[in-house]
Amino acid sequence: MLNVHDFETAARATLDPVYADFIAGGARDEITVRANEAAFSGLRLLPRMLRGSAERDLAVTLLGDRADLPILLSPTAFHKLVTPDGELATARAAAAAGALMIVSMASTVAVGEIADAARAVGGDDVSLWFQLYIQPDLEITEALVRRATDAGCTALVVTVDSPVLGANERNRRNGLNDLPAGLYCENLRDLRDGESGHVRQIAMSPELSWEHIDWLRRTTSLPILLKGVLHPEDARLAVQHGVDGLVLSNHGGRQLDTVPATLELLPEMAAAVAGRIPIVLDGGVRRGTDVVKALALGASAVGIGRPVMWALAEGGEKSVRHLLELLHAELDDTLALCGASGLDDLTPELVRPAGWGHA
Numbered sequence: 001m002l003n004v005h006d007f008e009t010a011a012r013a014t015l016d017p018v019y020a021d022f023i024a025g026g027a028r029d030e031i032t033v034r035a036n037e038a039a040f041s042g043l044r045l046l047p048r049m050l051r052g053s054a055e056r057d058l059a060v061t062l063l064g065d066r067a068d069l070p071i072l073l074s075p076t077a078f079h080k081l082v083t084p085d086g087e088l089a090t091a092r093a094a095a096a097a098g099a100l101m102i103v104s105m106a107s108t109v110a111v112g113e114i115a116d117a118a119r120a121v122g123g124d125d126v127s128l129w130f131q132l133y134i135q136p137d138l139e140i141t142e143a144l145v146r147r148a149t150d151a152g153c154t155a156l157v158v159t160v161d162s163p164v165l166g167a168n169e170r171n172r173r174n175g176l177n178d179l180p181a182g183l184y185c186e187n188l189r190d191l192r193d194g195e196s197g198h199v200r201q202i203a204m205s206p207e208l209s210w211e212h213i214d215w216l217r218r219t220t221s222l223p224i225l226l227k228g229v230l231h232p233e234d235a236r237l238a239v240q241h242g243v244d245g246l247v248l249s250n251h252g253g254r255q256l257d258t259v260p261a262t263l264e265l266l267p268e269m270a271a272a273v274a275g276r277i278p279i280v281l282d283g284g285v286r287r288g289t290d291v292v293k294a295l296a297l298g299a300s301a302v303g304i305g306r307p308v309m310w311a312l313a314e315g316g317e318k319s320v321r322h323l324l325e326l327l328h329a330e331l332d333d334t335l336a337l338c339g340a341s342g343l344d345d346l347t348p349e350l351v352r353p354a355g356w357g358h359a
């Protein structure tokens with residue numbers, strides 16, 4: 001395993017192709033899935049030399065939480081589909097690597113158990129955020145927020161790009177429309193109506209509006225990030241509504257197909273928020289050079305989704321840890337080659353569009 005791509009190749013050798021499609025797939029023609037990665041290839045790095053970058057610091061502080069590297073684990077559902085320990089494996093690996101994990105609301109282990117596993121490895125310094133789909137039943141949403149807060153999660157990442165579920169035609173063709181027997185969205189276990197042991201389904205809610213964000217802002221004192229806002233005008237509204245950060249994400253191309261690559265939107269989005277709140281970018285980040293490009297153009301950190309799933313499928317906890325160590329080393333090496341000593345040295349002049357004549 002020398003790089004992120006190797007984990008996918010190795011995982012596919014043993015993984016049920018139905019689950020490989022679930023991980024790799026996106027909405028409709030998967031135009032945005034491809035665009036995310038292609039956008040990084042469309043930029044070149046123009047490094048500085050002779051800057052004395054022997055000591056390099058990759059640590060980042062986001063909304064008060066410190067991480068050893070600016071690469072977060074974006075929220076991904078259903079880790080037990082690919083490894084028996086599920087999210088416990090992911091959380092232990094992230095804690096060992098000093099990485100910040102965003103726990104998916106659709107995790108197959110309850111958030112409290114995930115947090116305990118992370119702390120058993122990384123102690124009280126471990127930071128976990130919780131990804132939330134606001135449920136039309138606000139009492140259910142409140143109960144979920146309480147579970148995440150009680151587990152010690154320090155921020156809420158509210159995914160807003162899913163008023164309805166994205167149309168993944170691979171899953172439809174494969175007949176994958178439910179979790180296999182014995183796997184559940186454990187965060188929704190025993191939430192109101194019904195006998196104990198009952199697990200609700202996650203509801204997507206087309207009725208969601210900024211009023212729900214205002215309601216959540218009143219309901220919790222945790223920082224709130226919005227994940228999936230793509231229009232600069234919505235970024236400005238987010239700031240006006242007291243949101244604390246954005247995850248600039250198109251859900252890895254899994255919701256609306258043909259939206260722009262997140263990297264293409266980053267300059268406009270950074271200009272819209274004008275440094276008032278941090279931006280975490282995800283979608284197509286596969287290399288240390290990708291991280292540098294995103295940070296140079298104004299992201300405070302990046303997130304990775306599929307790479308973590310492939311590593312989990314390939315070898316569980318130890319492989320996720322290995323993946324994060326590889327990315328950490330790649331980023332460190334890229335910083336050195338760019339003449340940078342820290343993340344603050346990554347500025348827009350480091351990046352140019354590919355092609356001739358951009359002097």
Ligand code: FNR
Pocket residue numbers: 022023024036074075076077104105106131159227249250251252253254282283284285303304305306307309
């Ligand atoms: C996701 N993503 C996602 N997002 C979210 O807010 N809640 C979720 O439960 C999930 N689940 C999920 C499952 C799988 C298998 C994938 C691949 C993705 C989207 C995820 O957080 C992230 O935005 C993208 O995965 C980032 O793009 P890359 O790194 O996969 O290219």
